[in-house]
Amino acid sequence: MLSTDLTSLPWSSEISVGHPALDGLNKDVFDLLAVIESTVHRDDAESIVGQFSQLFSTLSHALDVEEKLLGACDYPELECHITIHDQVRSYVHAWKRSLGAGHNHAHLIRTARRIHAEVTSWLIQHIQGVDALYRPYMVTHSPLTAI
Template sequence: MTLLMWNPDWETGFPLIDTQHQELFRRVDALMSAIHMDDARQTVPGLLNFLADYVVEHFQAEEAEMVASQYPGLDQHRQIHADMTAKVGAMLKQFETDPTCITDEVLEFITEWLVLHINGVDRQMAHYLIRWAATHPPAQA
């Protein structure tokens, strides 16, 4: 059952980032569904790690794009990512001692954060990356 629907309005126009954002939503959605299932004890730990790993992978991918294009907002954006990575890390740690800590509210917080982040700083970054790519074509082989 899908609880969380991706909204095409959230696309930034930068394909790599949009694809990864949709994957993030799929992983949050899988977790949202899993916490209410009878077999949650078996499935939630794996899905939680699956999501946490992808958050890190995605932030690194965005940061690599920002570095490559000399994005002026890199430091600020990187700090926002670091703060969220720390929150997710704290959540994983708490989960070790309290498997009930992953609640609807926690996942709604993550979803709201993602939507705001995507439509705010990510959109600004993507516009810059698109302009950069248009004015800096890759060297011909």
């Protein structure tokens, strides 16, 4: 079971995927996770749903851009990568439902902690695992322009 302790890791070059546009988008997601962490620590339930909405939108955009760039460089494992992204897209739908279920203040804070931990865990595992597989390919085959 994932810990619900809020721990956002700052963006670092150690988790770079080797493409400036994708690294910038991933950094944006990490930055939003840090904002949510701060909001939860302040017990600011009123801001949480909007911040998660922004996070989910940014994450979705990052996944879309990554898929387009991988397609543009004919990444041979693109379909598998899209399948993995589709899994997290289904998680996002579930997370949105959890946040929008009309909980009281305490339950919303607990839900935010859980979702924050799940998003952070998925993102780190995805970048260090699945995205690391395309990094060498991206460095040698991809245009360096953002889509």
